[in-house]
Amino acid sequence: MPYDLVLKSGRVIDPSQGIDRITDVAFAGGKVAALGDGLAGAEERDVAGLIVTPGLIDLHTHVYWGGTSLGVDPDAFARKSAVSTCVDTGSAGPGNFPGFRKHVIEQSTVRILVYLHVSFAGIYGFAKNIMIGESHDIRLLAGREAVEVINANRDVIIGVKVRIGRHASGPSGIQPLDVALQVADETGLPLMAHIDEPPPSYEAVVSRLRSGDVLTHCFRPFPNAPIDGKGKVKPEVLAARERGVLFDIGHGMGSFSWKTARAMMAEGFLPDTISSDVHTLCIDGPAYDQVTTLSKFLALGMSMNEVIAASTVNAAKALQRPELGTFKIGAAGDASVLELRQGSFPLEDSRGEIVAASERLFAAGLVIAGQDIGTDRQTFAAAAE
Incomplete structure (x- = not known):
C-alpha cells in the first residue's frame, strides 16, 4: 500500500x-x-x-499577527523560511494570550508553540516610533495569572519568557527575572531570558539561569556581549553551559554580531540553537528569516549537520517535544x-x-x-x- x-x-x-x-x-x-x-x-x-x-523549528519568533505591533504572519513566514514550528517568545502575556490562541494559533497551518510572557500584556509597545519596555513597570508582572494561563494551555505553552536589560526592564533591573523564575519553578517549565544592553550585565542574568533554561541573543554585540575585550568567553558563560543552560541566537533587529560570533566560534563555543527572532522590524533585514540566519552559521564554519541540528533536534530538546525535529518513525x-x-x-x-x-x-x-x-x-x- x-x-x-x-x-x-x-x-x-x-x-x-x-x-x-x-x-x-x-x-x-x-x-x-x-x-x-x-x-x-x-x-x-x-x-x-x-x-x-526534519521540519525546521525556529525557537524565537513573534507571530501574534494583528494582536501585537511586532507580530508577523506565521504562515507566510513559515513558507518563506521552510519552518514547520514557530515558537513565539513572549508576544503574549496572560492578559492577551486567549486572543493569540483563538485568532492566530488555532487558525494557522504552521505549528505555533509559546513561551508565555510573565508581563501581563506581553510585548505591547514595540514599534518604530514607540518603544516601551514591558518589564519597566513592576506592576505589570503577573506571576499568579501566568501560572493560571499556563496550566490551562499546556498543549501549546512550553515555557516562560522574560526580557531583561536597559531597554526591556530599565528601572526594574533584574527583578522581573525573579518573578519569571518563580513562575517557571511553579509550573515546572523552562524559562527563556532576553538580554539587551546593561544594566544588568550578561553575566548577572546568565548566572541565575537553570539547566534547560534558554538565554537568547547569546551572540549579541558589545555592550553585554558574552566575550571580554580580549575576545575570550566570560567565565560565567562557560559555567552556565556546564550546568546545562542553553544558548540561543535570537538574531532579531539588534542581537547578532559577526564580531561576537567569530570570537565565540574561535573559542569552540557553538550555539545550542539558531533562531531568527523574526518580527516586523527585522523581517526586511537584518534577520529576514530562518534560512538566512542558518546560512550565517555556515559562513562561520559550522557544518551543515551542525546547523541543521541547531534548528531541529536541539530545538526540540529545548522544547521538551521529542516528536519534533526528527525523522524517527x-x-x-x-x-x-x-x-x-x-x-x-x-x-x-x-x-x-x-x-x-x-x-x-x-x-x-x-x-x-x-x-x-x-x-x-x-x-x-x-x-x-
Whole structure:
C-alpha cells in the first residue's frame, strides 16, 4: 500500500539519527512512516538535488499577527523560511494570550508553540516610533495569572519568557527575572531570558539561569556581549553551559554580531540553537528569516549537520517535544526542503557589518503533518534545476 506522500531522492539530513544520505522520506497519517529507497506514495515529490530535513523549528519568533505591533504572519513566514514550528517568545502575556490562541494559533497551518510572557500584556509597545519596555513597570508582572494561563494551555505553552536589560526592564533591573523564575519553578517549565544592553550585565542574568533554561541573543554585540575585550568567553558563560543552560541566537533587529560570533566560534563555543527572532522590524533585514540566519552559521564554519541540528533536534530538546525535529518513525510528519546555492551572498549583522558568504540556504518546500504546504511539483522541480 503506497504512503500518502513521498519526498524522493533528496539529501536527507537528520542529525537526531546521524543520517546524511540520498534517500526517500514517506509520510502517512500525518506522521513519518518510512525512510528508504524506492518508496512509493499516492503523491510523490522529486527533490533530487535538494536537502530534506526534519521540519525546521525556529525557537524565537513573534507571530501574534494583528494582536501585537511586532507580530508577523506565521504562515507566510513559515513558507518563506521552510519552518514547520514557530515558537513565539513572549508576544503574549496572560492578559492577551486567549486572543493569540483563538485568532492566530488555532487558525494557522504552521505549528505555533509559546513561551508565555510573565508581563501581563506581553510585548505591547514595540514599534518604530514607540518603544516601551514591558518589564519597566513592576506592576505589570503577573506571576499568579501566568501560572493560571499556563496550566490551562499546556498543549501549546512550553515555557516562560522574560526580557531583561536597559531597554526591556530599565528601572526594574533584574527583578522581573525573579518573578519569571518563580513562575517557571511553579509550573515546572523552562524559562527563556532576553538580554539587551546593561544594566544588568550578561553575566548577572546568565548566572541565575537553570539547566534547560534558554538565554537568547547569546551572540549579541558589545555592550553585554558574552566575550571580554580580549575576545575570550566570560567565565560565567562557560559555567552556565556546564550546568546545562542553553544558548540561543535570537538574531532579531539588534542581537547578532559577526564580531561576537567569530570570537565565540574561535573559542569552540557553538550555539545550542539558531533562531531568527523574526518580527516586523527585522523581517526586511537584518534577520529576514530562518534560512538566512542558518546560512550565517555556515559562513562561520559550522557544518551543515551542525546547523541543521541547531534548528531541529536541539530545538526540540529545548522544547521538551521529542516528536519534533526528527525523522524517527512515528514522529510528527514535518519536513523542510532546502536548496543550497553557491555564489557570493551579502549577509549583514545587526551592526551593519556585511560578510560575503560563498553559499546560502533557500526554502524550497515545506511539509507539515504529512501535508505538502504551499508547494507543487513545478515548485519542487524548479528549485531542483
